[in-house]
Amino acid sequence: MLYLLILVAACRGFHYVNVVKCQGAITIGPSATVVGGIESGGALTIGSNSYIRSTSDNIRFSYQSVGAMSVHNNVSILYGKRVDVGGALTIGDRSYLNVADVVYVTGAVTIGAYTRVIGTVNGFGAFTKGQGTSYLPGDRVISQRDKIREFNIGIQRDVPIMDGDLLELDDKRHDPLSPGKYIHSAAWSLPAGENMTFSGNYTDEWVIYIGGAANIAGNIELIGKARASNIYWVVDGTFTTLAHSTLWGNVISVGVINIGDSATVFGSLHSSGGACNIGGLATLQLPSGVHPRDEH
Numbered sequence: 001m002l003y004l005l006i007l008v009a010a011c012r013g014f015h016y017v018n019v020v021k022c023q024g025a026i027t028i029g030p031s032a033t034v035v036g037g038i039e040s041g042g043a044l045t046i047g048s049n050s051y052i053r054s055t056s057d058n059i060r061f062s063y064q065s066v067g068a069m070s071v072h073n074n075v076s077i078l079y080g081k082r083v084d085v086g087g088a089l090t091i092g093d094r095s096y097l098n099v100a101d102v103v104y105v106t107g108a109v110t111i112g113a114y115t116r117v118i119g120t121v122n123g124f125g126a127f128t129k130g131q132g133t134s135y136l137p138g139d140r141v142i143s144q145r146d147k148i149r150e151f152n153i154g155i156q157r158d159v160p161i162m163d164g165d166l167l168e169l170d171d172k173r174h175d176p177l178s179p180g181k182y183i184h185s186a187a188w189s190l191p192a193g194e195n196m197t198f199s200g201n202y203t204d205e206w207v208i209y210i211g212g213a214a215n216i217a218g219n220i221e222l223i224g225k226a227r228a229s230n231i232y233w234v235v236d237g238t239f240t241t242l243a244h245s246t247l248w249g250n251v252i253s254v255g256v257i258n259i260g261d262s263a264t265v266f267g268s269l270h271s272s273g274g275a276c277n278i279g280g281l282a283t284l285q286l287p288s289g290v291h292p293r294d295e296h
Contacts, residue, residue, distance in 0.1 A: 018036060018037040018038065018039050018268060018270075019034060019035060019036025019037060019038065019268050019269070019284055019285065019286045020034065020036070020038050020039075020268065020269040020270075020276050020278070020284060021037075021038075021039040021040075021268075021269070021270050021271075022039075022040060022041060022042075022257065022269070022270070022271040022274065022275060022276035023041040023042075023271055023272050023273055023274065024040075024041055024042050024256070024273075024274050024275035024276070025040060025041075025042030025043045025044070025045070025067065025275045025276075026038060026040040026042070026043075026044050026045070026065070026275065026276045026277075026278075027045045027047075027275070027276070027277045027278065028044075028045065028046045028047055028050055028052075028278045029047045029050075029261065029277075029278055029279045029280035029281070029282065030048045030049055030050065030072070030280045030281075031047070031048070031049040031050060031280055031281045032047060032050045032051075032278055032279070032280060032281060032282045032283070032284070033050070033051045033052075033282075033283045033284070033285070034050070034051075034052050034053075034278065034283075034284045034285075035052075035053055035054070035284065035285040035286060036054075036268070036284075036285065036286035037062050037063065038052070038063045038064070038065075039062075039063075039064045039065075040064065040065040040066060040067070040276075041066050042065070042066060042067045042275065043065060043067035043068050043069070043070070043087070044063070044065035044067070044068075044069045044070070044085075045069075045070045045072075046069075046070070046071045046072060046075050046077075047072050047075075047280060048072040048073045048075065048092065049073075049074045049075065050072075050075050050076075051075075051076050051078075052075070052076065052077040052078065052080075053076070053077070053078040053079055054078065054079035054080075062080060062081050062082045062083070062084070063077070063080050063082075063083045063084075064083070064084040064085075065084070065085055065086060065087070066086040066087075067086055067087045068085065068086075068087030068088045068089070068090070068107065069083075069085040069087070069088075069089050069090070069105075070090045071089075071090065071091045071092055071095055071097075072092045072095075073092035073093045073094055073095065073112065074092070074093070074094045074095060075091075075092065075095045075096070076095070076096045076098075077095075077096070077097045077098065078096075078098045079098065080097075080098070080099045080119075081099075082099070082102060082103075082104070083097075083099055083102075083103040083104070084104050085103070085104065085105045085106065085107070086106050087105075087106060087107045088105070088107035088108045088109070088110070088125070089103070089105040089107065089108075089109045089110070089121075089123070090110045090112075091110070091111045091112055091115055091117070092112045092115070093112035093113045093114060093115060093130065094112070094113070094114045094115060095112065095115045095116075096115070096116050096117075097115070097116070097117045097118070097119065098118045098119065099117075099118065099119030099120075102119060102120045102121070102122055103119060103120065103121040103122060103123075104122050104123075105121065105122065105123035105124070105125070106123075106124050106125075107123070107124065107125045108123070108125035108126045108127075108128070109121055109123045109125065109126070109127045109128070110128045111127075111128065111129050111130060111133050112130045112133075113130035113131045113132055113133065114130070114131070114132040114133065115130065115133050115134075116133075116134040117133070117134070165180075165181065166181050166182065166183045166209075167180055167181065167182050167183070168182070168183065168184065169182040169183060169184040169188065169208060169210075170184060170188075173190070173196055176197045176198070176199035176223060177196070177197065177198050177199065177206060178199060178200065179200045179204035179205055179206055180206065180207075181206075181207045181208075181209070182206070182207070182208045182209070183208075183209045183210075183211070184208075184209070184210050184211065185211040185212075186211055186212045187210070187211075187212030187213045187214070187215075187237065188210045188212065188213075188214050188215070189214070189215040189216070189217070190215070190216045190217060190218040190220075191217055191218055192217035192218055192242065192245075193218060194217075194218035194219075195218055195219050195220075195221055196218065196219070196220050196221070197221045197222070197223050198220070198221070198222050198223070198226045198231060198248065199222075199223045199224050199226060200224055200225065200226040200230075201224065201225045201226070202225045202227060203230075204226060204227075204230060205230040205231075205232075206230065206231045206232065206249070207232045207234060208231075208233050208234065208249075209234045209236075210233070210234070210235045210236065210237070211236050211237075212236060212237045213235070213237035213238045213239070213240070213255070214233065214235045214237065214238075214239045214240065214253075215240045215242070216240065216241045216242065216245055216247060217241075217242040217245055218245060219245060219246040220246055220247050220248045220249065221246070221248070222248055227287060228248040228249050228250075228266045228267050228287035229250070229267075229287040231248055231249030231250065231267070232249060232250050232252060233249050233250065233251045233252065233253075234252050234253075235251065235252070235253040235254070235255070236254055236255075237253070237254065237255045238253070238255040238256045238257070238258070238274070239251050239253045239255065239256075239257045239258070239269075239271075240257075240258040240260070241258070241259050241260050241263045241265065242260040242263070243260040243261045243262050243263060243279065244261075244262045244263060245260060245263045245264075246263070246264045246265075246266075247263070247264070247265045247266070247267060248266050248267060248287070249266075249267045250267045250268045250269075250270070250287075251267065251268070251269050251270060252270045252272075253269075253270065253271045253272070253273075253274070254271070254272055254273045254274075255271065255273055255274045256271065256274035256275050256276070256277070257269050257271045257274065257275075257276045257277070258277045258279075259276075259277065259278045259279055259282050259284065260279045260282065261279035261280045261281055261282060262279070262280075262281040262282060263279060263282045263283075264282070264283045265282070265283065265284045265285070266285055266287050267286075267287055268286060268287075269284070
């Protein structure tokens with residue numbers, strides 16, 4: 001409980017830099033859209049035709065993998081401040097990598113045909129370039145002192161049981177949820193076709209503790225001035241959203257996180273003990289702190 005309170009206090013008014021950060025490998029399916037920084041404690045795989053970029057306010061984020069990074073064909077990675085790869089880097093054909101700073105790779109670098117790379121790629125291993133590759137400003141072999149930054153997941157591995165002034169989640173799930181702390185001590189699910197709404201103001205916060213796996217097939221909605229950046233899903237197990245579902249809020253899980261095909265997430269994903277799998281055609285975007293209706 002103490003850790004959870006510290007977490008919420010530290011996050012008040014703060015927007016996560018990383019849209020997805022996992023202790024295990026991160027896999028992004030084909031034709032997905034991911035807006036924000038990415039940090040993988042294992043390998044990082046980005047499916048074909050995916051679009052990885054910064055937020056609308058043009059903050060530049062970093063991308064990092066402790067293991068190899070594999071970028072499939074026709075992928076765009078835009079506005080990265082820095083890319084750190086703790087293994088080989090493979091970029092497929094007809095992709096586009098626009099890095100403001102540099103790319104550091106501890107293994108071999110393979111760039112596919114007709115791929116454009118903007119930014120200096122620095123690697124310990126061999127460079128292989130495909131036909132028609134546009135590569136600016138060039139490559140070089142880096143020294144040992146330029147090795148990648150130490151990776152630190154920075155997330156509590158054990159989620160404590162909440163106590164104190166708590167509300168049972170299932171007692172309120174069919175009504176608009178007012179700000180506060182909610183708990184369900186076992187596995188929990190939101191069935192397909194069912195909506196769950198959060199109602200509040202800009203500064204209001206919600207912490208939802210689920211004492212087992214969480215499975216969301218329905219849709220999460222915001223009403224009033226509620227902000228996704230102030231919603232925290234603390235899950236003591238696997239977290240899953242099924243295909244075509246919509247989620248608002250930041251997920252903090254000790255297990256695997258699975259985002260279904262064509263699902264939409266306005267928030268961030270953090271796993272301290274598992275992999276993160278983002279389905280094809282899914283959209284994952286850091287919350288701007290502004291309700292979509294207020295952006296225009």
